[in-house]
């Protein structure tokens with residue numbers, strides 16, 4: 169029986185002895201912020217001596233590299249730079265509660281799933297996100313993902329987890345993240361004690377209207393890179409936040 173979530177120790181889906189580089193290569197979260205791809209046309213490959221083709225290939229390759237590096241830098245900047253002063257009027261308070269459940273979900277066995285994936289709030293509203301996680305497995309953050317071990321964009325600069333005020337979770341103890349890149353908000357979710365839940369709470373104030381995707385950046389799903397199963401199933405590790413006026 170696959171029991172990734174029944175104990176923290178036996179967690180083959182996430183904590184097996186896969187090489188860190190193998191995982192890193194396949195799941196850089198910044199890839200999802202706008203990867204560009206370019207494939208050399210077959211004729212160029214067949215006629216390697218065609219100077220024009222080669223030069224064009226080099227130029228396009230350079231352009232893609234510059235665009236990719238720029239895109240990654242923009243993604244990092246979006247999440248990590250401090251929030252600008254919000255010129256918005258206060259709009260009350262709301263609490264959105266989400267649970268991370270595991271073990272009873274049809275189709276993906278022990279894969280974890282967030283409840284309440286889609287919700288609507290107001291710009292200027294104090295939005296308290298309360299995440300009750302029953303998942304005792306970990307999905308350690310690696311490489312570029314490690315930026316998501318820190319709380320970002322909350323009103324206090326911190327979150328409470330199990331009643332303690334913290335500003336980050338050790339990468340090796342991260343189970344999930346609740347990350348809204350478009351609103352520069354990030355909550356790392358630590359592994360729950362086995363057989364118990366952990367409640368993680370943070371408050372943010374959306375400063376612009378629109379529809380924003382939240383997603384988990386921890387490789388908490390199935391497969392060799394942790395990006396299958398829950399991570400590739402709609403509304404399990406991602407959803408939409410609509411911010412209205």
Ligand SMILES: [Cu+2]
Nearest residue numbers: 344384388405
């Ligand atoms: Cu997750």
